[in-house]
Every structure is written in structure tokens, then in C-alpha cells.
Amino acid sequence: MVVSIDLARSTTAAALKKIGWDDEDAAAQAAIMTSSEICGNSQGLVKMYDPSLMAPAPGVSKPVVERETDTSAVINGNLTPGMVVAMRAADLAVKKVKDGNQAICIVSSYNSSTSSGQMGYYVERMAQSGVIGIGVTNSPELVAAASGSKPVFGTNPIAVAMPQSAGPPFTFDMATSAMALYGVLTAKAMGTPLPVGVAYDSDGKPTTDAAKANPHDGGALATFGGHKGAGLSLCVELLAGALSGGAVLGQVESKKVAKNLGHTFIAIDPNKMTDNFDSKVSSILAAVKASGPGIRIPGEQSAKTAAERTAKGEMPIPAKVWEMILKTAEKGL
Amino acid sequence: MVVSIDLARSTTAAALKKIGWDDEDAAAQAAIMTSSEICGNSQGLVKMYDPSLMAPAPGVSKPVVERETDTSAVINGNLTPGMVVAMRAADLAVKKVKDGNQAICIVSSYNSSTSSGQMGYYVERMAQSGVIGIGVTNSPELVAAASGSKPVFGTNPIAVAMPQSAGPPFTFDMATSAMALYGVLTAKAMGTPLPVGVAYDSDGKPTTDAAKANPHDGGALATFGGHKGAGLSLCVELLAGALSGGAVLGQVESKKVAKNLGHTFIAIDPNKMTDNFDSKVSSILAAVKASGPGIRIPGEQSAKTAAERTAKGEMPIPAKVWEMILKTAEKGL
Numbered sequence: 001m002v003v004s005i006d007l008a009r010s011t012t013a014a015a016l017k018k019i020g021w022d023d024e025d026a027a028a029q030a031a032i033m034t035s036s037e038i039c040g041n042s043q044g045l046v047k048m049y050d051p052s053l054m055a056p057a058p059g060v061s062k063p064v065v066e067r068e069t070d071t072s073a074v075i076n077g078n079l080t081p082g083m084v085v086a087m088r089a090a091d092l093a094v095k096k097v098k099d100g101n102q103a104i105c106i107v108s109s110y111n112s113s114t115s116s117g118q119m120g121y122y123v124e125r126m127a128q129s130g131v132i133g134i135g136v137t138n139s140p141e142l143v144a145a146a147s148g149s150k151p152v153f154g155t156n157p158i159a160v161a162m163p164q165s166a167g168p169p170f171t172f173d174m175a176t177s178a179m180a181l182y183g184v185l186t187a188k189a190m191g192t193p194l195p196v197g198v199a200y201d202s203d204g205k206p207t208t209d210a211a212k213a214n215p216h217d218g219g220a221l222a223t224f225g226g227h228k229g230a231g232l233s234l235c236v237e238l239l240a241g242a243l244s245g246g247a248v249l250g251q252v253e254s255k256k257v258a259k260n261l262g263h264t265f266i267a268i269d270p271n272k273m274t275d276n277f278d279s280k281v282s283s284i285l286a287a288v289k290a291s292g293p294g295i296r297i298p299g300e301q302s303a304k305t306a307a308e309r310t311a312k313g314e315m316p317i318p319a320k321v322w323e324m325i326l327k328t329a330e331k332g333l
Numbered sequence: 334m335v336v337s338i339d340l341a342r343s344t345t346a347a348a349l350k351k352i353g354w355d356d357e358d359a360a361a362q363a364a365i366m367t368s369s370e371i372c373g374n375s376q377g378l379v380k381m382y383d384p385s386l387m388a389p390a391p392g393v394s395k396p397v398v399e400r401e402t403d404t405s406a407v408i409n410g411n412l413t414p415g416m417v418v419a420m421r422a423a424d425l426a427v428k429k430v431k432d433g434n435q436a437i438c439i440v441s442s443y444n445s446s447t448s449s450g451q452m453g454y455y456v457e458r459m460a461q462s463g464v465i466g467i468g469v470t471n472s473p474e475l476v477a478a479a480s481g482s483k484p485v486f487g488t489n490p491i492a493v494a495m496p497q498s499a500g501p502p503f504t505f506d507m508a509t510s511a512m513a514l515y516g517v518l519t520a521k522a523m524g525t526p527l528p529v530g531v532a533y534d535s536d537g538k539p540t541t542d543a544a545k546a547n548p549h550d551g552g553a554l555a556t557f558g559g560h561k562g563a564g565l566s567l568c569v570e571l572l573a574g575a576l577s578g579g580a581v582l583g584q585v586e587s588k589k590v591a592k593n594l595g596h597t598f599i600a601i602d603p604n605k606m607t608d609n610f611d612s613k614v615s616s617i618l619a620a621v622k623a624s625g626p627g628i629r630i631p632g633e634q635s636a637k638t639a640a641e642r643t644a645k646g647e648m649p650i651p652a653k654v655w656e657m658i659l660k661t662a663e664k665g666l
Contacts, residue, residue: 067605067606069435069436069605070435070436071404071435071436071437072436072437072605072606074606074607102402102403102404103402103403103404103405103438103439104404104405104437104438104439104599105436105437106436106437106601106606108606108607132572132576144624144625145621145624145625145628146625146627146628147625148625148626148627149624149625149626149628150624150625151624152620152621152624153621158565160568160571160572162571170571172564172565172567172568174561174564174565204625224558224559224561225557225558225559225561225562226557226558227629227631228507228557228558228562229558229561231505231507231631232491232505232507232565234505234617234618234621234630234631235493235505237617237621238493238495238503238614238617239465239493241613241617242607242610242613242614242617243465243601243603243606243607243610244606244607245606245607245608248613248616248617249616249617249620249621250616250617250619250620251613251616266437266599268439268576270576272400272402272405273400273405273407273439273441273576273577273578274407274441274575274576274577274578275578277575277576280575280581280584281571281575283581283582283583283584284567284570284571284574284575284581284582284583285567286583287485287582287583288478288485288486288567288570288582291477291478291482291483291484291485292477292478292479292480292481292482292483292537293481293482294479294481295478295479295482296560297567298560298564298567
């Protein structure tokens, strides 16, 4: 169904308050999920379909900066959801670059308890402040490093955004898995086969059967792009998981049980490096776009979708999701 | 044929001096190419097979730091080869982190005139100094963003290395192209077909004919991993090309003609972020390695090859390459 964007955001915030979040954290999470929904991204308001998963974890408290230098910080997420702590970390990286007049800063966070949502959201927000944003995050064991192997990686996304004075930032956001978990769950629900090469069954053999591929049923997702994708996923595991102080494979029973996931954000001031970075980026994007028919620049489609929906002030939301948000806003869990 | 490693390095340095390099630049390039050869990497001494390509460019002078802050620098390569300027940039990033007691630093270079060789070399060298090294570089138009498109990207590699007190650093080094140019040239020379999906002909159609795929004959390489690989390649183009001040697609006739390529290196002190980073990395690598049969950790094979060859003090070099190095050391071009 079609819902006003403002209403979607405010009702989602009300639902989050009803299940235990304070004004600040409810507003932040509602803004992030609504923004993803506006873009048509799969990490949007569907997260509210099972609001119990969005409720505060036992022992949760506010994120705290634990280590800090002029160019770095580490935030203990104190079991806050990935979305809240990712935004704090990304914003702090930008603040350190801008307030400190630095060329580059790094901020990691650990001990966040749930999915960070759409990583592109945070780096795009960084780029809207005029800095280059790079972000990575790890997540529980879903993705196997190769055929015949147990899942070790999360979908371990990499996101990069660059400021653009004319129009929205250039934003690239990809999972290092061959498919999003959401895609597997949808295929399972619809009874449709998965593409070849995106998943393994519980024996580690390639499968197109979504019911066998679900990590919760013993299956695993594949990395994209073969061993290169696996190598990138491993780098994300090291930079987001190990460097942040999060749960470390081999040192915990599982990342899933430890619920201690990490993010790392790097902010770079392009003006410290070169002149006219903005127009250089535009020129490269235009040249790549013009290099052949049908080339899509990353983020182009979602920016277009977002612009159309924002202009109208409304967007489609799956009826079951919207009903659950309304119900939660009224009655809680 | 099998040649002593020391002899290979010193004779290559002598050949480079004979064609016009000073002691310092000859030694640096010889060390880098020999190191790649020791690892079994395709970016090694084969570069000396046509020594005219390794000769100093007209107008070349020493690299100069042009912009600098406590946490950043930009080096004008002044047409020095990619290998020389990449090493300067990577080393300067490490020096800035260590001497300045910084958490993170960024050093870019532009105006280098030739291939940087094996990007893994520089980041591994950074990790040997105890910092995390991340490096990207762009190169002339060889790789198309999609089927049906003109080449716009270089092989645009991404390299990441992390310090490991027990043994060599973890080093990941990948081209964002589906294949190295070297692989296409070898297949063309041997008359063997290319794998499916790695190259396009001059009409932008997928081809397995190496003779049609050669970019010098109007063909192009594909990116690895479909649109995700293309997105990563674009990010490398922006971070290494645009951010460094190098030649920008759409602002020059071509990067190939402009001969103004860029690198970007980021150095991170892991001790500013977390405790025991070294053992966390080891634990993750061991867990991934143990997650299934036959899993190779990136860099594992080349580290093994390098260790074996270093222990013996000798390594195989293609006879034609070695003969050319000997001839050049004696007679020059």
C-alpha cells in the first residue's frame, strides 16, 4: 500500500518507542529504515515485520566512546542495534575530520547486537557532509568461504560514498555475499529456485533450493565473485570485526551467539588531497556512464527512486509490514 | 632456468642502471620485481623482457611531496615508474603513522608513468612495519564496465595487508578485472581459449578468443564478479585516480595517452583501535582455514613459494627473460 513518508517515519518511531527505545534512538532507527525504504532497498521497514527482533536487548545502554585520538575512536555499542551505533560511528568520523581539520579519520564500533541495515545509508550521510565515506561491517556466520565449507562470514558489506555538489552523493554499497539473506528467505517463501552459484546446502554442496540454502537450516550463502569475493569478505571480517574489538572467529563460540558485531568507518577530506575533487568524480562517472548502452552507475537507480518518492511525499510499503508497524505503535509487542 | 635470487636482483639493478636509472631507483625497481618473481607473481621480472618499456620517460625527475598535513601527503611522481612512486607513497604513509604517532594516514601519488607492478608488495611492506596497509591504483583503459561498452578502467587492483608477528603478513591482492592482461597475452601467444566471461571483442561482445580480447586490438577485459566488481573498479578509479590528482576520465584524451596514473595508500595503526590485533587476525585466519577442506587464505600460496625459494636462494626465471636482463646489463637498450 502507499503511505505518506512522514507518516511512515513518525509511526515507525512511535512503534520503536512503544517497544522500549527512547526518543533519540527511536527517531534514528525510524529515519534509517524509512530512508532505505524510500530508496527501494531491501533493508528498510521490513525489519519492523517482527518487532520483537527490534526490541532493546537485555543489558542495552547507550554507546560510549572508549578509545580516542585526534584521528580515531572506538565506540562500545553496549548492545545497541547496529543501526544506532553505525550512525554514531559514521557521524563521529565526519566530526573528527571536520572539527579537527584532519585529512583522514577512522572510527570503529563493537558490541552492537543486530544488523546495521543498509551500509550505504551511513556513507551517503558522510558524503553529504563533504567527506569521502568508506564503511564495512561484519555479521553472524551466514556465508561460506568456498564450496564444501561451513559459514564463517556475514554478508560483510563494503560501502563507499563521495560528495557531489550537483545531486546526491555517489554511493556504492555491496554485500560480499553472492545474494542477500533476504533474497534467500523470499525465494523460500515463494518456492522459487535460487540462481546457480549463490548458495550451498548443509553438506556444503551448491544448491538452488532456497529451503536447503537457508543458513538457519544448515546451509550457507556463497561469496560473490569466487575467491576474490571471499578474500574481500575476509578483509571486511578483519577490518570491521577484529580491528573494532568485536567478536573474533575462533575466540568465541560463534559471532551469532556473541552478538558483538563491529563496524569500521573511514572519513577522508578530499580537499586535503586534490583540487576540484567533486568535478573530477562527476567527470569519471559521466565517462563511465557514456562508455556503453545501459550502464548503471552504482546508486543511480536508488537515487532516482528516492527522488521520485520524495517528490510525491509517499511510497509503497508491503501491507503486512505497515499493519504491523501501526499495531506496534498502538499496542507494543 | 634457475638463477640465484641475489644474482637476479643485482643483475636486474645493473640492467636498470644501464638504461638510465640512478642507483636508488634501479635498486628499488629490481627489488620489487625480484620480490614478485620470488612469490611466483606474474608482475615480476617479465617486465624486463622489453627493457625499452622500463627506460626513463622523457622529462622524468624524482618524485616530490606537493601537499602535506600531519596525516596526509600527495606525491607528484614526476613521470617516475609506478613501482618507484608506489613504494615512496606506501613508505611515507607508514612513516607518517609511526613518526607522528597517528592512528591513520593517507598518501596518494599521481603522475606516475607506468604499471606499479604487484600492489601486494607495497602493502605487505607496510604490514611488515606493524601497520595495516590498504592500497589501490588505477591504470590505462583496459577493462569495460559491462558487455557492449568501451574500456574505461584499468585492472584497478585492491590490496590489503595486516601485520602478523608469527610469519609473514596476511596479504590480499586482487585485480578488479576478471583476468590479468598478462593472462590474455599468454593465451594469445599459446593459441589457447580464454575462460568464458573474462573478455569482450571490439564490438563489446563476450569472447573467448584471446586475439580478439586484447585491448590493444580493440577488445576489453571484463570486471570480475559482474556489477559488483565493476562498482569496486569504479571506486578504485575514484580513490586512486581522482583523489590523487591523476588523469581523470573525460578530462583527458585517455589515461593511456596522459600517462598520469595514481595510487592511494592508507596506513592504520591497529594498536590505536584494539588490543592484541595480531592474535585476533591469526584466530580469524585459522578459523576460516579450518572451515572446510582446501580453503586457501589469500597470500598463503605465494608466501609458501617465496619461503621455499628464499630458503634455496634461487628461483626459476623464464630463459628469454633472464637472457634479456643479462644482455641489457651488459649492453643497455
